[in-house]
Amino acid sequence: xxxxxxxxxxxxxxxxxxxxxxxxxxxxxxxxxxxxxxxxxxxxxxxxxxxxxxxxxxxxxxxxxxxxxxxxxxxxxxxxxxxxxxxxxxxxxxxxxxxxxxxxxxxxxxxxxxxxxxxxxxxxxxxxxxxxxxxxxxxxxxxxxxxxxxxxxxxxxxxxxxxxxxxxxxxxxxxxxxxxxxxxxxxxxxxxxxxxx
Amino acid sequence: xxxxxxxxxxxxxxxxxxxxxxxxxxxxxxxxxxxxxxxxxxxxxxxxxxxxxxxxxxxxxxxxxxxxxxxxxxxxxxxxxxxxxxxxxxxxxxxxxxxxxxxxxxxxxxxxxxxxxxxxxxxxxxxxxxxxxxxxxxxxxxxxxxxxxxxxxxxxxxxxxxxxxxxxxxxxxxxxxxxxxxxxxxxxxxxxxxxxx
Numbered sequence: 001x002x003x004x005x006x007x008x009x010x011x012x013x014x015x016x017x018x019x020x021x022x023x024x025x026x027x028x029x030x031x032x033x034x035x036x037x038x039x040x041x042x043x044x045x046x047x048x049x050x051x052x053x054x055x056x057x058x059x060x061x062x063x064x065x066x067x068x069x070x071x072x073x074x075x076x077x078x079x080x081x082x083x084x085x086x087x088x089x090x091x092x093x094x095x096x097x098x099x100x101x102x103x104x105x106x107x108x109x110x111x112x113x114x115x116x117x118x119x120x121x122x123x124x125x126x127x128x129x130x131x132x133x134x135x136x137x138x139x140x141x142x143x144x145x146x147x148x149x150x151x152x153x154x155x156x157x158x159x160x161x162x163x164x165x166x167x168x169x170x171x172x173x174x175x176x177x178x179x180x181x182x183x184x185x186x187x188x189x190x191x192x193x194x195x196x197x
Numbered sequence: 198x199x200x201x202x203x204x205x206x207x208x209x210x211x212x213x214x215x216x217x218x219x220x221x222x223x224x225x226x227x228x229x230x231x232x233x234x235x236x237x238x239x240x241x242x243x244x245x246x247x248x249x250x251x252x253x254x255x256x257x258x259x260x261x262x263x264x265x266x267x268x269x270x271x272x273x274x275x276x277x278x279x280x281x282x283x284x285x286x287x288x289x290x291x292x293x294x295x296x297x298x299x300x301x302x303x304x305x306x307x308x309x310x311x312x313x314x315x316x317x318x319x320x321x322x323x324x325x326x327x328x329x330x331x332x333x334x335x336x337x338x339x340x341x342x343x344x345x346x347x348x349x350x351x352x353x354x355x356x357x358x359x360x361x362x363x364x365x366x367x368x369x370x371x372x373x374x375x376x377x378x379x380x381x382x383x384x385x386x387x388x389x390x391x392x393x394x
Contacts (some may be wrong), residue, residue, distance in 0.1 A: 005377065007246065015238065038308055040237035043237070043260075044268075060260065061257065064257065162323065
């Protein structure tokens with residue numbers, strides 16, 4: 001029963017991810033996205049993009065990785081993808097401490113499973129980790145484009161920074177998805193809703 | 198490339214699940230929960246509760262089912278779990294129409310996969326469907342108890358209705374989790390935050 005209590009404590013702690021605010025907006029522009037709903041959207045994306053992946057992936061494992069990989073933000077907060085400040089420098093240390101505390105709440109076997117998924121994502125050297133990374137880069141890009149690019153304008157993110165940051169992950173893993181995302185980005189840059197620089 | 202465009206259309210459509218409001222509140226009482234973040238929390242719960250399940254379950258499949266099963270609410274809206282009005286009577290028809298439209302946006306193979314997961318959950322006659330149903334019943338119960346029972350008081354839901362609605366799904370699938378949830382419910386009823394009737 002101690003394992004049940006520990007599992008329920010983690011379950012309740014996880015609820016706080018719904019209160020972690022990201023920089024990007026929902027597609028309808030009504031409010032910014034939170035990390036819990038973002039993680040759900042990534043899980044769905046990991047399912048529906050699987051047929052376009054260049055490497056064979058274990059979809060169930062990729063979906064679980066997508067759901068788990070941002071839980072550390074409960075303690076560490078969301079670090080903006082394009083952040084170049086001190087926050088980006090300290091991100092790794094803050095997130096490791098968060099992983100230690102949060103996954104440490106779970107019974108050891110399950111805590112180790114979550115930690116393995118998180119470590120694997122962070123290391124980025126398995127097909128599933130590369131795939132989830134690509135999904136995690138293209139999903140906010142698509143959302144920002146659908147919404148009209150507010151978050152990028154707000155933080156001065158240009159077309160070339162979007163390409164630099166995302167293309168190297170998305171293009172090798174999901175080339176057809178990247179082609180469409182890049183086309184939409186170029187259209188937005190032509191239309192002036194994204195800074196074409 | 199048509200399949201990519203169809204997949205991206207579904208991905209953007211799915212974003213609307215973040216705007217579907219449920220009746221229950223986040224554990225900290227700050228606002229009501231939306232269905233996208235609820236679905237993420239269920240996916241996590243399907244991972245961490247697996248060791249307590251009475252039937253062997255394919256966790257990857259259960260997690261995917263948890264992520265998919267409420268997407269129909271984009272069109273059909275959330276029907277309150279304890280609703281006994283006309284909304285409950287028409288729920289099935291509204292949700293079938295929603296499944297037809299929403300999963301029909303995907304390329305056929307992926308659309309069929311989503312539909313199979315949704316149909317399997319609705320039919321409730323596989324180990325994974327019974328397990329996800331149990332997780333989907335106990336998660337909001339735990340959240341309501343942690344928050345202090347506001348949603349139940351608001352809608353006049355008594356202790357016995359919580360037991361009637363949830364126990365028959367949770368107890369057989371997750372008996373140890375149910376025991377703790379029931380204990381917390383009884384404590385809340387004794388303390389008067391849940392109507393003890």
